[in-house]
Amino acid sequence: MLINVVTNFALVVITICLGFCLYRLIIGPSFPDRLVASDTISTNTVAFLIVLSIKYTTQVFFDAALVIAILGFLSTVAMSKFLIGGSVFDRD
Amino acid sequence: MMQSNWIILPVLFPLFGAILNFFMPKRVKAQKLVAATALTATLLYSIYLLSYTRTGAIAVFSASDWPAPFGIVFACDLLSAIMLVASGIVALAVLFYSFWSIGQGREQHNYYAFYLLMLMGVNGSFLTGDIFNLYVFFEILLISSYILMALGGEKEQLRESFKYMVINIIASALFLVGVALLYAVTGTLNMADIAVKVQAASDQGLLTVIAMIFMIVFGIKAAIFPLYFWLPQSYPTTPPAVNAAFGGLLAKVGVYVLFRIFTLIFINDIGYTHSILIFIGGVTMLLGVLGTVGQMDMRRILSFHIISQIGYMILGLGIFTPLALAGGIYFIVHNIIVKTALFLTAGVTDQLTGTTDLHKLGGLLKAYPALGLTFFLAGVSLAGAPPLSGFFGKFVLIVAGLEAQHYLVIAVAIGTSLLTLFSMMKIFRYAFWGQPREYQPQKYGRFLAPAAILVVLSLAMGIGAEWMLDVVSAAATQLLRPELYITAVLGA
Amino acid sequence: MRSRSFILETVSRLVLFVILIFSLYLLLRGHNAPGGGFIAGLMTSATFVLQFLAFGPTNQRNILPINFRLLIPVGLLTSFTTGFVPLLLGKPFLTSAFGHATLPILGEIEWATAVLFDLGVYFVVVGVTMSIISAIGEE
Numbered sequence: 206m207l208i209n210v211v212t213n214f215a216l217v218v219i220t221i222c223l224g225f226c227l228y229r230l231i232i233g234p235s236f237p238d239r240l241v242a243s244d245t246i247s248t249n250t251v252a253f254l255i256v257l258s259i260k261y262t263t264q265v266f267f268d269a270a271l272v273i274a275i276l277g278f279l280s281t282v283a284m285s286k287f288l289i290g291g292s293v294f295d296r297d
Numbered sequence: 298m299m300q301s302n303w304i305i306l307p308v309l310f311p312l313f314g315a316i317l318n319f320f321m322p323k324r325v326k327a328q329k330l331v332a333a334t335a336l337t338a339t340l341l342y343s344i345y346l347l348s349y350t351r352t353g354a355i356a357v358f359s360a361s362d363w364p365a366p367f368g369i370v371f372a373c374d375l376l377s378a379i380m381l382v383a384s385g386i387v388a389l390a391v392l393f394y395s396f397w398s399i400g401q402g403r404e405q406h407n408y409y410a411f412y413l414l415m416l417m418g419v420n421g422s423f424l425t426g427d428i429f430n431l432y433v434f435f436e437i438l439l440i441s442s443y444i445l446m447a448l449g450g451e452k453e454q455l456r457e458s459f460k461y462m463v464i465n466i467i468a469s470a471l472f473l474v475g476v477a478l479l480y481a482v483t484g485t486l487n488m489a490d491i492a493v494k495v496q497a498a499s500d501q502g503l504l505t506v507i508a509m510i511f512m513i514v515f516g517i518k519a520a521i522f523p524l525y526f527w528l529p530q531s532y533p534t535t536p537p538a539v540n541a542a543f544g545g546l547l548a549k550v551g552v553y554v555l556f557r558i559f560t561l562i563f564i565n566d567i568g569y570t571h572s573i574l575i576f577i578g579g580v581t582m583l584l585g586v587l588g589t590v591g592q593m594d595m596r597r598i599l600s601f602h603i604i605s606q607i608g609y610m611i612l613g614l615g616i617f618t619p620l621a622l623a624g625g626i627y628f629i630v631h632n633i634i635v636k637t638a639l640f641l642t643a644g645v646t647d648q649l650t651g652t653t654d655l656h657k658l659g660g661l662l663k664a665y666p667a668l669g670l671t672f673f674l675a676g677v678s679l680a681g682a683p684p685l686s687g688f689f690g691k692f693v694l695i696v697a698g699l700e701a702q703h704y705l706v707i708a709v710a711i712g713t714s715l716l717t718l719f720s721m722m723k724i725f726r727y728a729f730w731g732q733p734r735e736y737q738p739q740k741y742g743r744f745l746a747p748a749a750i751l752v753v754l755s756l757a758m759g760i761g762a763e764w765m766l767d768v769v770s771a772a773a774t775q776l777l778r779p780e781l782y783i784t785a786v787l788g789a
Numbered sequence: 790m791r792s793r794s795f796i797l798e799t800v801s802r803l804v805l806f807v808i809l810i811f812s813l814y815l816l817l818r819g820h821n822a823p824g825g826g827f828i829a830g831l832m833t834s835a836t837f838v839l840q841f842l843a844f845g846p847t848n849q850r851n852i853l854p855i856n857f858r859l860l861i862p863v864g865l866l867t868s869f870t871t872g873f874v875p876l877l878l879g880k881p882f883l884t885s886a887f888g889h890a891t892l893p894i895l896g897e898i899e900w901a902t903a904v905l906f907d908l909g910v911y912f913v914v915v916g917v918t919m920s921i922i923s924a925i926g927e928e
Contacts, residue, residue, distance in 0.1 A: 316862050
């Protein structure tokens, strides 16, 4: 089955990518590096789950993917605000 | 056996009270009323349950109508009912003491709501027949206790409550590991079903390992040797009312669970597991009481005595004869009541004089005679003088130990008794004897009333020892025949 | 003085209803598929936190004048009542009733009282999360 080969290949690639991101997340050296790395990790996790759903022809991972996407977006926003202003929540 | 939907009420009353209290954080009077009503109802229903299970019946309830091995089961046998009544009495006493002592600040930050939630966890732990549900109720109890401990937030209090939290989280994680392993071996979480499957399991070695994990978990929570180090440090920093509830009640929930699982589930290798329990019991009681020697603070001394007294209960479980188990159960009830009374008197002392440091006290007997008398009676009851309740608990345990020929540990138990008496006398000599320091004459009747009532109960337990021993022997016999529990839960 | 980001404000306005509907979806199907009150509550609080981040605490309170602390007992009471009513009807605690109903647009659907229990959990989770977040944010 071609689809099986493709999804397996995609999973391997995503996993390697996650490994690189993890390396960047740990090594740094600066805060923006880590920020981008964590954002990429959440994006990649979403991709991983979707590919997994295709591989097993099921929908059960979709909701998990959506939840991770939302929370990933939220955490990136929060961290970016921290990066710009020094605090997550503004005081008026 | 009966199928009773209502035995969950001891869990629901406090929960409902807590919910109502959350609605009105600023209306302290209404909160008090709700809390007192909820706990009184719980106590009354528990007494009804006791009278019901006294006939030897075991009441069972399956939540959401799912049949036994699949759904969550609540089962109330005689031991559960006894524990429910004891905890109900103590909970009410501490609640009334809180009314006079806990202070507006804590009251307005949902003190009563979390107190009720804690009792919901305690009662749930006594009733549940599902080991994962037990974990859940333990977490409810612990999370509320973290809050009660940290509420008010003095510096030392916060530091100790953080320690307490970390230690209990580690214990809970281990608990979860134990539950997972047990599930892996037996494929079920229902305690009765586990008991059946454990008998048939092929890998008995692994089961002993799991038994040891559970012993460690509840050893930490009940503060037995060598895992008691956290208790004498963390308890005295809390407000007196909280201290009384923790010292009187919380550690005994761990002991109750040990009684439950080591008579129902882990009874395959009694020669191994229960000898360890005997050894631990002996060492715990001795080290606990030795810890008091260097202490000069009333509440610290009493906290060390919690540990020492838990040793006796574990000893009763370890000897594992009907008489010993009966003695152990009697001792738990006695200890819940007397220990709370002692902590409450220590709290009253603190309120009246502003300190519990023995160096700074003296002559309290002359200044406050009723306080002195209450403390004296509670103290000698703890040490085990007749005709108070402590005597009969120890007496039964010692007779059982001699019958089972555990001479060494019985010698330790008797020695510990004497040391307990000695350290109670130390408190008495420093704090109550001698010339009074300059104390303001105050009215303290209502502060002392809960403790005095508990002491009277201890006296009643001593005078009515025959009836009490009858009940606890029935409970012990029931515990030693796990097939009763199993058929009650699973059906024939 | 707070810094405003128009991109963030626009995006969070657009995304608000998408996430809310998603959380509602998770809530409604929770009793027989992955989902339920807990995760739905988390998702809902995620949208609120996003508004919080984009518009600041004061505006947030103007848009959504809810006392989140009150949501906790309301949710608890909802769940408690759902469990308690069967007890009064002679069934065990927490027994759930279910059946089928035909609605105008949706057609035939299955209903269950377990959803009410989930709703209670949902309120509690939203209440707790938002209380924590606003405690951190306003410190």
